[in-house]
Amino acid sequence: xxxxxxxxxxxxxxxxxxxxxxxxxxxxxxxxxxxxxxxxxxxxxxxxxxxxxxxxxxxxxxxxxxxxxxxxxxxxxxxxxxxxxxxxxxxxxxxxxxxxxxxxxxxxxxxxxxxxxxxxxxxxxxxxxxxxxxxxxxxxxxxxxxxxxxxxxxxxxxxxxxxxxxxxxxxxxxxxxxxxxxxxxxxxxxxxxxxxxxxxxxxxxxxxxxxxxxxxxxxxxxxxxxxxxxxxxxxxxxxxxxxxxxxxxx
Numbered sequence: 596x597x598x599x600x601x602x603x604x605x606x607x608x609x610x611x612x613x614x615x616x617x618x619x620x621x622x623x624x625x626x627x628x629x630x631x632x633x634x635x636x637x638x639x640x641x642x643x644x645x646x647x648x649x650x651x652x653x654x655x656x657x658x659x660x661x662x663x664x665x666x667x668x669x670x671x672x673x674x675x676x677x678x679x680x681x682x683x684x685x686x687x688x689x690x691x692x693x694x695x696x697x698x699x700x701x702x703x704x705x706x707x708x709x710x711x712x713x714x715x716x717x718x719x720x721x722x723x724x725x726x727x728x729x730x731x732x733x734x735x736x737x738x739x740x741x742x743x744x745x746x747x748x749x750x751x752x753x754x755x756x757x758x759x760x761x762x763x764x765x766x767x768x769x770x771x772x773x774x775x776x777x778x779x780x781x782x783x784x785x786x787x788x789x790x791x792x793x794x795x796x797x798x799x800x801x802x803x804x805x806x807x808x809x810x811x812x813x814x815x816x817x818x819x820x821x822x823x824x825x826x827x828x829x830x831x832x833x834x835x836x837x838x839x840x841x842x843x844x845x
Contacts, residue, residue: 603658
């Protein structure tokens with residue numbers, strides 16, 4: 596049985612993951628960490644990672660950027676693998692994560708969904724075939740009206756995946772409203788839609804002469820990210836120091 600610490604256990608995703616792991620026979624949560632302790636859990640909860648004295652095999656982190664520095668220090672010191680799911684990290688924190696990966700296993704991806712990470716592979720393979728055959732590539736992402744960044748990190752990861760497959764020959768175009776010219780064959784359009792409570796949709800359009808191929812992923816709840824994090828934790832436990840991402844999991 597894999598023993599996990601849930602960092603950010605009383606947040607929305609922490610509680611989602613708590614429920615998922617409760618039904619999983621291969622992994623259990625042995626401790627949680629959260630500054631808010633007003634929720635009753637089946638495991639002990641500590642107000643900070645430094646106070647946690649429970650032995651574990653892996654940490655799942657869905658907290659906030661302000662708590663990540665102490666978490667990375669803790670995991671590096673104890674050589675404890677960590678699945679880093681918190682978003683909005685600074686460049687300094689990303690660098691710190693890379694340094695921590697020299698001492699322990701660190702897994703971080705732009706998106707924790709298993710489906711999205713499979714899509715990353717599919718679009719790369721598709722771009723190699725269709726872009727070379729003259730197909731135009733457009734990407735449309737849709738999210739809820741509370742999301743502040745546009746395009747999403749996942750959209751950029753999908754675009755980068757395709758661009759890498761084509762030797763980074765494409766430039767990204769986010770707005771054509773001020774342009775009065777034909778579409779360049781080496782441009783990739785990226786459009787962002789914000790509205791309602793859309794959890795997340797990413798659609799990649801390959802438009803060629805007389806035919807169109809579309810690849811699409813739709814998230815109906817944030818549970819998909821929790822499921823990916825749990826699978827990542829089961830994968831990462833016991834792994835040697837190094838940098839991992841969801842492509843390693845799938």
